[in-house]
Amino acid sequence: MSFASPWAWLWLLSLVPVLILHFLRRREREYPVSALFLWEGIRPDRPHFLERLRRRFDLLLLLQVFAVLLFSLALSQPLLPSEKPSGATLLVLDGSASVLRGGVAEGIVSQAREVISRSAGPWAILLWANPPEILCGRTSSAAEALQALSRFRPRLGRRPELAQALALFPEPWPRIVVITDNPAGISGVEVVQVPRPENLAITAFSVRPSPDGTRYEAFLRILNDTHAYKDVQVRVRTSSGEYWASRLVPPQEEEIVILPISGGRESAFVAELSPMDSFPWDNVRYFAFSGGEVRVLWQGEEDRYLWAALRAAAPAIRVPSSPDLVVAFSTELRENPRGPSLLVGTETAGFPRGKLREAGPIRGEAHPVLHHLSLSQFRVGKVWESTFPAEAQVVLWAGDLPLLALWDGPYGRWAFFTAELRSSNLPLLPDFPILIRNLLGWLLPEEPPSLLLVGEGLRLPAGFSVVVEGKEVEGLWAPEKPGIYELRRPQGKGYIAVNVPWEASFPVSPAAEAPYVAALAQVSLPLWPWVLLALLPLLLGEAVWFRRQGG
Amino acid sequence: MAGLGGGLGSGSAALELLTPEELFLLSRARVSLRRPRGTLLGSHLSRRTGTSLEFADHRPYQPGDDLRLVDWALFARHRRLMTKVFSREVEAPLYVLLDASRSMALGEKFRFSVRLSAALCFLAFRSGDRFGVYPFRESPGFLGKPRRGRSALVRAFSALSELSPEGKTDFSSLALWAEKIREPGMCLVLSDFLAPGFREGLRALRFSRHAVAAVQILGPADLDPQIFGEARLLDVEEGRAKPLVVGRAAQEAYREALRRWNRGLFETCLELGVAYFLFPSLGSPVEAALALARRWRP
Numbered sequence: 080m081s082f083a084s085p086w087a088w089l090w091l092l093s094l095v096p097v098l099i100l101h102f103l104r105r106r107e108r109e110y111p112v113s114a115l116f117l118w119e120g121i122r123p124d125r126p127h128f129l130e131r132l133r134r135r136f137d138l139l140l141l142l143q144v145f146a147v148l149l150f151s152l153a154l155s156q157p158l159l160p161s162e163k164p165s166g167a168t169l170l171v172l173d174g175s176a177s178v179l180r181g182g183v184a185e186g187i188v189s190q191a192r193e194v195i196s197r198s199a200g201p202w203a204i205l206l207w208a209n210p211p212e213i214l215c216g217r218t219s220s221a222a223e224a225l226q227a228l229s230r231f232r233p234r235l236g237r238r239p240e241l242a243q244a245l246a247l248f249p250e251p252w253p254r255i256v257v258i259t260d261n262p263a264g265i266s267g268v269e270v271v272q273v274p275r276p277e278n279l280a281i282t283a284f285s286v287r288p289s290p291d292g293t294r295y296e297a298f299l300r301i302l303n304d305t306h307a308y309k310d311v312q313v314r315v316r317t318s319s320g321e322y323w324a325s326r327l328v329p330p331q332e333e334e335i336v337i338l339p340i341s342g343g344r345e346s347a348f349v350a351e352l353s354p355m356d357s358f359p360w361d362n363v364r365y366f367a368f369s370g371g372e373v374r375v376l377w378q379g380e381e382d383r384y385l386w387a388a389l390r391a392a393a394p395a396i397r398v399p400s401s402p403d404l405v406v407a408f409s410t411e412l413r414e415n416p417r418g419p420s421l422l423v424g425t426e427t428a429g430f431p432r433g434k435l436r437e438a439g440p441i442r443g444e445a446h447p448v449l450h451h452l453s454l455s456q457f458r459v460g461k462v463w464e465s466t467f468p469a470e471a472q473v474v475l476w477a478g479d480l481p482l483l484a485l486w487d488g489p490y491g492r493w494a495f496f497t498a499e500l501r502s503s504n505l506p507l508l509p510d511f512p513i514l515i516r517n518l519l520g521w522l523l524p525e526e527p528p529s530l531l532l533v534g535e536g537l538r539l540p541a542g543f544s545v546v547v548e549g550k551e552v553e554g555l556w557a558p559e560k561p562g563i564y565e566l567r568r569p570q571g572k573g574y575i576a577v578n579v580p581w582e583a584s585f586p587v588s589p590a591a592e593a594p595y596v597a598a599l600a601q602v603s604l605p606l607w608p609w610v611l612l613a614l615l616p617l618l619l620g621e622a623v624w625f626r627r628q629g630g
Numbered sequence: 631m632a633g634l635g636g637g638l639g640s641g642s643a644a645l646e647l648l649t650p651e652e653l654f655l656l657s658r659a660r661v662s663l664r665r666p667r668g669t670l671l672g673s674h675l676s677r678r679t680g681t682s683l684e685f686a687d688h689r690p691y692q693p694g695d696d697l698r699l700v701d702w703a704l705f706a707r708h709r710r711l712m713t714k715v716f717s718r719e720v721e722a723p724l725y726v727l728l729d730a731s732r733s734m735a736l737g738e739k740f741r742f743s744v745r746l747s748a749a750l751c752f753l754a755f756r757s758g759d760r761f762g763v764y765p766f767r768e769s770p771g772f773l774g775k776p777r778r779g780r781s782a783l784v785r786a787f788s789a790l791s792e793l794s795p796e797g798k799t800d801f802s803s804l805a806l807w808a809e810k811i812r813e814p815g816m817c818l819v820l821s822d823f824l825a826p827g828f829r830e831g832l833r834a835l836r837f838s839r840h841a842v843a844a845v846q847i848l849g850p851a852d853l854d855p856q857i858f859g860e861a862r863l864l865d866v867e868e869g870r871a872k873p874l875v876v877g878r879a880a881q882e883a884y885r886e887a888l889r890r891w892n893r894g895l896f897e898t899c900l901e902l903g904v905a906y907f908l909f910p911s912l913g914s915p916v917e918a919a920l921a922l923a924r925r926w927r928p
Contacts, residue, residue: 107860107873113733113852114824115865115872117887124877 080157081603087154094147101140139628142621146614153610158603167217168198169252170224171245171268172231173259174208175238176533177275177583181357183260186273188228190258194271195224203248204228207257209236209534211244235360235560236534237580241265261587272587277305280361280584281313282333284350286340286368288394295340299350299364303328304586309354315340316349331586344394347563347574361584365563365576367529368394373519376402379410379425384506385515392516404522409500418491419522424463424499433464435499439478446474448485448517452510460502467495485521492522527566531577533558542569646791647748652916656752661722661923680718688712723761723776723815724754725840727807730765731799732866733822737849740795742911742918743820746845748790749919750818755783760815763790767797770807776815798867799824801831814839816928822847824891825867829898836902841928843905846895850912855884 082088112118170191178184195202202224204215215227238244241257241264255268262270283300303309307330315322319342328334340348348366355362373395377386385408389395395404405416407425415427426432438459443449454475462480467473468488475483477498484495498505505511525540536557544551546565547558558564558577566573648656691700691711699713726747734740747763754761755778762776763786777785799821817840819832828844835842857863857876864871874880892908899906905926909918 107862109862109864109871110855110857111736111864111866112855113736113739113822113849113866114891115863115868115870116826117824117891118863118872118874118884120887121874121880121883123875124880125875 080159080606083156083158083605085155087156088151090151090154091147093151094144097143097147098140101143137628139621139624142617142624146617146621149610149614149617153607153614157606157610159606161604167252168194168200168202168254168256169245169248170194170202170204171207171241171255171257171259172204172214173238173257173261174206174212174231174233175261175583176233176235176360176579177260177358178233179235179358179360180260180278181276183273183275184231184233187258187260188231190271190273191228191231192225194256194258195221198254200224203252204231205244205247206231207238207241207244207259208234209239211239211247213247234534235579237532237582241268261582263587275304275587276357278358278361278584279303279305279309279311279328279352279354279356280358281350281352281364282361282581282584284348284364284366284578286345286348286366287391294342295345295348297322297336297338297340297348297350297366299336299338301326301328301334301336301352302584302586303330303332303334304584306330312353313338314351314353316351317342317345318347319343319345347576349563358583360561360579363561364578365561367563367574367576372396373523374398374401374403376400376405377408378405378412378416379408382408382423382500384511385423385500388506388512388515389519391512392519404519415490416493420491420493421496421518421522422493423496426465430466430468430495433466435461436464436480438462438480438482438498439476441482442476444472444474444476446472446485448474448483448514448521450517451513452517456504456508456510458504459498461499463497463499465495465497471495494518494522526568527575529573529575531558531575532580533561533577537575540568543567545575647745647787648752648916652749653752655916656749656919657756659753659756659920659923661753661757662927680716680720682717682719684717684719685714686717687715689715721759721778722757723813724750724759725776725811725815725817726750726761726763727804727817727819727821728763728765728793729767729799729819729821730793730795731767731797731825732795733799733824734847735795736866737851737911739822739847739849739852739911742847742909742913742915744790744793745915746820746847746909746918748787749916750922751783751786753919753923755780761786764807764811765793766800766803766807768800769803770810775811775813801825801827801829804831805834808834808838808840812838814841816840817842818845818922819843820845820847822849822852823895824848824852828895829902832898832902832904836904842902843907843922843926843928844895844899845918845922846892846906846908847911848908850910852888853910855881857881 172187172191178187191204200221201217201219202215202221203213203217204224204227206212206214214230215224218224245255256271257265257268258271258273259265260273260275262272280302281299282302283298285298286295287298288295297315299313299315301311301313303311309328309330311326311328313324313326313336315338317340322338322340324336324338326334326336346368350364350366352362373389373393375389375395375397376399377397385406389406403419405418405420407416407420407422409424411426411432413428415429424432438461441454441457441459443452443454459477459482462477462482464480467481467484468486470488471484471486473481473484475481480497481495482497486493486495500506527537527539527543531537534557536555538555539545539553544553544567545556546567547556551567561577561579564575564577566575688701688704689712691713695713701712701714704710704712728743728747730740734743751761751763758778760776760778761782762774764770804819817835819835819842821828823844823846832842832844859876860873861876862871862873896906898904905928907922907926
């Protein structure tokens with residue numbers, strides 16, 4: 080313990096007059112007796128000095144001495160050393176979309192206030208949103224830090240990586256406190272978790288056309304993140320009508336809803352879930368098909384598996400001429416095709432096809448065309464021996480034979496696929512439409528994605544624009560609200576669906592098992608208010624005792 | 631038990647002094663005297679002959695004797711005329727002389743004395759004797775004759791309830807009282823006897839042929855005063871004060887002085903043929919009354 084004003088201990092000298100007055104005070108007490116004559120002959124007692132001193136030391140004197148001691152102690156302003164969480168504290172407030180649930184933002188602010196009040200400072204406050212924002216720079220004023228909390232505004236977007244947000248403060252902080260409703264993926268810092276309220280949400284929404292092209296199927300996943308059964312209604316809206324479905328969803332479970340949608344061609348879909356709750360943004364989800372139709376000129380033999388995969392990957396239609404894509408299947412082309420071409424077991428002019436050979440084990444190169452594929456499941460029986468241009472890049476091998484090669488030549492982009500499809504399991508795999516979709520993405524001209532998240536940036540190609548609140552936006556565009564946005568492009572009108580991040584609707588992942596231990600800092604707590612507080616009942620007791628003694 | 635208190639008429643005064651339970655205890659006690667000194671007929675057998683139903687003796691027949699008193703059975707056996715003699719039943723008046731000076735107010739002494747007086751009056755009432763309460767200070771306060779019966783008891787209780795301690799103790803007033811009340815009876819002097827002159831007072835009572843008992847009542851402040859340190863001792867009757875530093879030695883000296891004083895009182899009582907009793911004021915006055923009825927046999 081230390082003292083801010085040690086000279087105040089001189090007030091202890093006031094004990095001297097207190098003691099003198101105490102011993103000088105006449106203490107004769109009156110006692111009524113029945114017979115005074117019995118006391119007449121009695122000699123007064125002369126006790127020992129120490130005995131008299133002991134008699135004079137009564138409770139009142141002790142209280143007075145104690146009061147003087149406490150008073151001197153209070154004036155000397157004692158300071159008690161104590162440990163508080165480390166002084167410099169960086170508060171990272173989660174500002175992602177899930178915080179917009181009812182009460183979460185208030186909980187985060189409340190926790191931030193508590194952290195500020197319990198730490199010594201200085202503080203800085205960072206909004207962990209997309210983009211991250213400094214709400215309060217390094218300050219030693221708790222009032223300023225608390226004031227900055229009023230500027231906390233969560234956003235509908237996804238939060239970036241924590242390290243990306245922390246990069247706004249390059250200097251090291253001994254203590255970093257992340258206040259969030261979702262502690263998943265956070266490590267190495269102190270985490271304060273704020274509970275989330277119950278929620279009903281659409282956690283997945285997708286639409287695909289039927290293979291025959293006559294209708295669509297909408298896939299929805301409904302999450303009941305509550306503790307009660309919920310009777311929910313799902314409505315999918317298109318430009319031509321509405322489609323309804325009802326489900327009783329058990330608590331803490333998901334329900335998959337498949338909704339057939341009839342009618343003509345549609346490009347944009349809106350799914351709505353009722354009843355609404357405190358986080359309505361995930362009760363409405365949007366979906367749009369990317370670009371327009373893909374016109375396909377089919378040459379060679381028919382293959383319904385390849386055609387179904389094409390239809391699943393894009394809204395493909397067959398045309399006799401002026402195609403967007405040429406698909407040649409197990410044939411010999413007399414002329415090289417112009418433009419993007421998918422050549423499956425096909426021989427072209429200048430690039431002859433050899434014999435069928437036994438295929439070896441499948442292995443792939445690192446290329447975007449092979450993203451999201453499980454090559455270990457691929458089984459190919461036979462492969463055509465083929466000749467490729469020297470500039471062609473083989474991205475998939477079957478043993479020592481090329482299985483898939485890509486060539487960006489003078490005729491346009493070609494993809495050579497040498498597998499004998501009927502001797503493989505590819506048409507039966509779910510990965511096959513994905514492979515075709517990846518190939519179409521490489522073959523066809525670049526199109527903006529049709530599905531975006533709020534806050535996700537998009538660079539629009541030349542000639543493309545997005546209509547936002549009646550105005551056309553070109554170049555770089557980052558949507559701020561979910562919805563269906565009209566995309567204007569050279570080949571016609573399209574749509575972009577923007578949703579709030581899907582993870583904002585998912586249940587909270589458990590916090591990290593190993594708790595973070597915050598660094599502690601030495602602080603001095605002033606004790607004088609407590610000493611004065613103790614002095615009050617002491618003085619009161621002294622007064623009561625004085626009156627009781629007849630003073 | 632309720633009937634005991636209710637039978638007193640103005641029961642509130644009685645119940646303030648004695649509880650129904652205490653009245654019940656007292657109602658079961660019986661006072662027996664060796665030599666009752668009353669002259670009127672009562673319920674106590676005296677040594678004199680009389681006309682009670684209690685056979686006492688035979689004496690030779692004398693002319694004029696009532697022939698109904700001749701013992702004819704004895705005549706048939708011995709051929710001698712003998713007359714039966716019976717005891718006489720007389721009453722025993724009770725005089726309660728109560729010290730009502732200011733010193734009795736210390737240590738519940740006066741309260742004890744008043745309740746003891748009430749209990750004694752109730753005993754006399756149950757025995758059918760006359761009784762009277764006479765407070766004394768510098769002078770006797772009440773000089774009426776003793777009375778018998780329920781109305782007398784109610785009056786005595788009311789007077790006791792209204793009595794308050796004041797004035798000084800003066801035992802010479804007992805001599806004045808003895809000159810006024812000349813009918814011999816049982817005199818109980820209730821006092822702390824912490825004043826000079828008790829010898830003359832008790833002697834005056836004895837010379838008036840009363841059976842006298844000195845009942846000394848001392849409070850805790852008299853027996854073991856809790857005085858310590860620098861004290862100013864104030865005599866409650868005389869108003870005099872004495873400063874004194876009281877320690878263990880002074881306290882022991884006081885206790886020795888009290889013992890000497892009480893020994894003198896006891897020897898005086900022994901000399902005068904006066905019964906002596908000492909009761910602490912913190913005890914039960916009913917128990918004290920029962921002890922007096924049991925141990926004092928005048």
